[in-house]
Amino acid sequence: MIIKGASALKRNTMKKLLLATGLLLSGAVFANVPITGSVASKCVINVDTPGVYGNPSANLLSTDPSDGGVVPVVRYDIISAELYKAKISYPEDFTSSPSLNDVVNWTGSVTVSQTSDEAMASFETDKVEYNNTTEYDLDVQGSVWFEVTSTADYGYDKSFPGGEYQATVTAECIAL
Amino acid sequence: MRFWVVLLGVLTHGLVWGHEFTPTYPELETSYMPGVLKAEMHLFNSRKDINYYQVSVYDENWNPVKFATESKIIQMDYLDHKDIEVYVRKQDENKAHYICTKSKILKGQIAPTLLASRICSKIK
Numbered sequence: 001m002i003i004k005g006a007s008a009l010k011r012n013t014m015k016k017l018l019l020a021t022g023l024l025l026s027g028a029v030f031a032n033v034p035i036t037g038s039v040a041s042k043c044v045i046n047v048d049t050p051g052v053y054g055n056p057s058a059n060l061l062s063t064d065p066s067d068g069g070v071v072p073v074v075r076y077d078i079i080s081a082e083l084y085k086a087k088i089s090y091p092e093d094f095t096s097s098p099s100l101n102d103v104v105n106w107t108g109s110v111t112v113s114q115t116s117d118e119a120m121a122s123f124e125t126d127k128v129e130y131n132n133t134t135e136y137d138l139d140v141q142g143s144v145w146f147e148v149t150s151t152a153d154y155g156y157d158k159s160f161p162g163g164e165y166q167a168t169v170t171a172e173c174i175a176l
Numbered sequence: 177m178r179f180w181v182v183l184l185g186v187l188t189h190g191l192v193w194g195h196e197f198t199p200t201y202p203e204l205e206t207s208y209m210p211g212v213l214k215a216e217m218h219l220f221n222s223r224k225d226i227n228y229y230q231v232s233v234y235d236e237n238w239n240p241v242k243f244a245t246e247s248k249i250i251q252m253d254y255l256d257h258k259d260i261e262v263y264v265r266k267q268d269e270n271k272a273h274y275i276c277t278k279s280k281i282l283k284g285q286i287a288p289t290l291l292a293s294r295i296c297s298k299i300k
Contacts, residue, residue: 045293046194047223072291083200095281095290168281168290175200175274175298 041080043173049073058159061152074171078138086136090150091167098163102155110134116142193223197277197295217260221252228280236273
């Protein structure tokens with residue numbers, strides 16, 4: 001009986017020793033691995049949707065979806081508020097086109113289409129427009145999407161010559 | 177909410193086409209050449225449609241300021257990071273106001289409408 005009791009005690013001590021060793025070892029296996037990172041203040045300009053001109057009539061190229069076009073969408077990511085202003089310009093010239101011998105009348109607009117924060121509603125009311133450019137003060141942190149519409153009307157109801165037409169939207173982020 | 181949206185944007189910004197140019201407010205520091213100051217900039221290209229960026233320096237009225245860099249037109253692959261050193265003459269220290277990078281589109285590139293992005297940092 002005493003021998004049996006001593007043997008059980010020995011087994012119990014052994015178990016505890018193994019458990020303690022296991023715990024110590026497990027501490028070494030599951031070491032903490034830190035991941036560090038930093039987000040610098042910056043403005044990021046993203047092309048969300050490249051635009052496409054539709055050609056609803058012979059003299060017209062338009063990004064309006066009802067004209068068969070696709071409105072280009074630019075997204076600005078504002079990491080820190082009040083550090084940048086956005087300047088977006090719709091095209092006033094083709095960057096490439098067939099030879100044109102008459103005037104092209106350009107129209108367009110820039111509007112806020114989506115925001116990540118409702119405080120960004122002020123972007124649209126406080127925007128400044130001149131020539132083909134619209135300026136926005138990026139004074140709220142988050143992401144904002146701008147739609148840029150563009151229409152090119154050739155001569156006086158004149159047909160555009162056949163070929164490829166390209167125009168460029170300019171999106172700028174200027175540090176204040 | 178705002179934090180999560182920004183974080184989501186930061187984490188997923190590689191999924192869309194973007195242009196980043198940092199820092200927002202670079203400083204002109206002494207360079208290894210006497211009479212020449214330098215600013216260290218960083219450019220990140222996550223625009224799949226763009227492989228070239230142009231560096232430029234302007235005064236506060238957007239007039240060009242003379243500067244030097246390894247190359248004024250920088251070739252960058254998609255998701256490339258590049259450190260850029262911009263050198264400005266000491267005499268232009270108070271004149272140089274903005275350092276900008278602008279995406280450049282290759283002639284003949286086929287796309288219905290194109291977007292040129294320009295980011296300007298302001299020299300401290």
